Amino acid sequence: MATPSFSMPSRRGLGLLCCLLGAMSGLRAQDIQVPPPPFTEGLFPCTVCHDGKNLKVNRQRRELKDMHGDIVLKHGPESRWCLDCHDPLDRDRLHLASGEQIEFTVSYELCGQCHGEKLRDWRAGVHGKRTGSWNGQKQYLLCVNCHNPHSPHFQPLKPMPPPVRPDAIQARKGGAL
Amino acid sequence: MKYHLGKSEPQDGPRTITSRRRFLGAAATAMAGAMATLTGCGKGDVEAFLQHNFRELSKDELKDVIARLERDARKKYGKDITIGNEPAIQGTIFGYALDLSRCIGCRRCAKACVKENNQSRDPQIEWIRVLQMDKEDGVDVTHADPYYNPEEVPQEGHFYMPVQCHQCRNAPCTKVCPVGATWQEKDGMVVVDYNWCIGCRYCMAACPYGARRFNWGEPSIPSADLNPVTHYLGNRPRPKGVVEKCTFCIQRVRKGLYPACVEICPTGSRKFGNLADPKSEIRYILENKRVFIFKEELNTRPKFFYFYGV
Numbered sequence: 001m002a003t004p005s006f007s008m009p010s011r012r013g014l015g016l017l018c019c020l021l022g023a024m025s026g027l028r029a030q031d032i033q034v035p036p037p038p039f040t041e042g043l044f045p046c047t048v049c050h051d052g053k054n055l056k057v058n059r060q061r062r063e064l065k066d067m068h069g070d071i072v073l074k075h076g077p078e079s080r081w082c083l084d085c086h087d088p089l090d091r092d093r094l095h096l097a098s099g100e101q102i103e104f105t106v107s108y109e110l111c112g113q114c115h116g117e118k119l120r121d122w123r124a125g126v127h128g129k130r131t132g133s134w135n136g137q138k139q140y141l142l143c144v145n146c147h148n149p150h151s152p153h154f155q156p157l158k159p160m161p162p163p164v165r166p167d168a169i170q171a172r173k174g175g176a177l
Numbered sequence: 178m179k180y181h182l183g184k185s186e187p188q189d190g191p192r193t194i195t196s197r198r199r200f201l202g203a204a205a206t207a208m209a210g211a212m213a214t215l216t217g218c219g220k221g222d223v224e225a226f227l228q229h230n231f232r233e234l235s236k237d238e239l240k241d242v243i244a245r246l247e248r249d250a251r252k253k254y255g256k257d258i259t260i261g262n263e264p265a266i267q268g269t270i271f272g273y274a275l276d277l278s279r280c281i282g283c284r285r286c287a288k289a290c291v292k293e294n295n296q297s298r299d300p301q302i303e304w305i306r307v308l309q310m311d312k313e314d315g316v317d318v319t320h321a322d323p324y325y326n327p328e329e330v331p332q333e334g335h336f337y338m339p340v341q342c343h344q345c346r347n348a349p350c351t352k353v354c355p356v357g358a359t360w361q362e363k364d365g366m367v368v369v370d371y372n373w374c375i376g377c378r379y380c381m382a383a384c385p386y387g388a389r390r391f392n393w394g395e396p397s398i399p400s401a402d403l404n405p406v407t408h409y410l411g412n413r414p415r416p417k418g419v420v421e422k423c424t425f426c427i428q429r430v431r432k433g434l435y436p437a438c439v440e441i442c443p444t445g446s447r448k449f450g451n452l453a454d455p456k457s458e459i460r461y462i463l464e465n466k467r468v469f470i471f472k473e474e475l476n477t478r479p480k481f482f483y484f485y486g487v
Contacts, residue, residue, distance in 0.1 A: 129445035
């Protein structure tokens, strides 16, 4: 059977949500094998700086200048702001719209709040890349492994070289023809 | 039991040969042995010449054939390779689906396929061809461009449609082969016995997808790039003058792995699974997505589907 198998520890509340979503998509309740989130090197854990003591929570919407100036928010910038997803009280975690805190390793739950259809397809193995075994263990990717959460449009790539045109294949001794 | 090599239905059941054939084979071997001595042909050449169709080989014969082919490969590439002959997994019919709404035409699938399946680098052979098409025109092969080469893909106003063997259930290629060198396996894979192919290229003319490739020249692969894990009906090194094609990576999928093109695709556009398993990804796609069958009107009944994931 081609359902993914489990390795991640279950969490309070999340297990039930997984059950419900799993049942909706026709899959068993399950954890999903995912790689670690692609943090920028040296930035995590966030609480090294955002400890709530030396650096107080600033809920003001503003242009970031002192740090994180490289982040360009192209993900509904009119209605979105850092603290909509990053938890202000525990910066090493994210939070859902309900306020429930979640780990970065299950960030797909956060994305799935708006992109429910994608989350459903992702769980079924249809949205996103899969590696591993078609009839056994599969490796999933987090949404953020392919989509930069701050600017989620898939980035263009340089294509690999085109095939050689038939008329460019030359006869040569001991070789092509 | 007589075996009809021209049959196009899936078949890889018991391989039996008539006693008359066995007798003639033995007689021919004896005669060829004598001829080899006179003409200076090597023992391996004679054995290759007298080798039966894959489906007619007994277990012992197949063992000898594989040992000979492995020896030949070592001689040519200076590298040990293994040639497997894993049979179809019972209860599997492989299917493939490609998301046209996500493919960006980066061609990583085509290059990964070359590496995995030991396609000739010079002259170049690529089983997967990625077609660039205009969004305005839709799927229109007469105006498709396989040679696009911009700095970045996807290009505005275009979409990309990779084409490879569709592993048809009603495969025209297997019907036209005059010698029965290509057939459909029980798991749905259309395969070629490179040692039985006579290079007439009828199958290439019959294939409406342009999925088959011919070794016009002696294939060349740098030794270091040769993938040593092979299958007799798949990615083992091929000789000059034979036809080859995509087998959904038979050497991988019969061991439970995904095809190489599925694993490399950066956009996750490529989906693969068991059509006979109602819980597989491929069945989910067929049941829930808008699916498009390329040249459906030809009634080739492919097991390769295109779909729109959005």
